[in-house]
Amino acid sequence: MAENMISRPRLVAVLSTMVFLCLTGNNNFVPLAEAIWLTIPSSGTKCVSEEIQNNVVVLADYHVIDDANPQHPSAISARVTSPYGSNLHHNENVTVGRFAFTTSEAGNYMACFWLNSNQQPSAGTTLSLDWRIGITAKDWESVAKKEKIEGVEFDLKRLGYVVQAIHDNLVYLKSREADMREVSELTNSRVAWFSIMSIGICIVVSALQLWHLTLYFQKKKLI
Known part of the structure; x- marks a missing residue:
């Protein structure tokens, strides 16, 4: 039973390699x-x-x-x-x-x-x-020469930058979404207040017209 079990470090290494192969095998995940x-x-x-x-x-x-x-x-x-x-x-x-x-x-x-x-x-x-x-x-060639890495280690290093870039882009999109939501909520609030003001103005104008017509009819002794 113990002979068939895979150690945790080895399992992590295998999973990391599989993820790397999946990502590098699909150009949609890596910006070109x-x-x-x-x-x-x-x-x-x-x-x-x-x-x-x-x-x-x-x-x-x-x-x-x-x-x-x-x-x-x-x-x-x-x-x-x-x-x-x-x-x-x-x-x-x-x-x-x-x-x-x-x-x-x-x-x-x-x-x-x-x-x-x-x-x-x-x-x-x-x-x-x-x-x-x-x-x-x-300049990945300069990075490889400076850090003296190559092969799978170099690919994993580059993949780390790719993952970080994707994460940074998601954070940026999240902040943009928050900004747009704030603008949308502010616009909705202003539209609501404008609607209330418009209704209030219509009521005031209608009341003034009614008051003016009442005075006019009383002056003409129509009522």
Whole structure:
């Protein structure tokens, strides 16, 4: 009987390995960084935004792909702003660029791109934007070299960051839900008071009209 029993440390190790394999086998649980493609209009600005919570690392690389003139692609300008309009990145007359920052406030961070006005616009101007946030912006190769870890230990280390990122995101969503609920309750309270005031005003106006008509009829000796 005792020979068939599994020790507690071994059981924990087996369960941890199974959970790790399940999570890494399903990409839906692990956030991935994917490049997006933007077509830059000949006039105007193309913008993308991302809602990011506070104290999150953001890293992005972008480069121009000009199908009409691949050897000499059109130059663009780029600007990244915070939710309150602060400039986090500004670059002009470039075909390749990078921006990196750590968010200091939660909200929508916006990146805008446009063609320079001093050149002939190309109809095939496309921008590749590789936008990474949180754990996807982390240099895992440097982490592995610095901490001298590899293999399963490295994967478990990374999985720990993934779990922490998911937890932080859930906490952020919970706080947003609480804020929205507070706003909703405040709005409902104001609507209720406005309804009561409207009914009160209608009653007062009706009473004044009745009083005025009574005086008018008495003056005319109709009643």
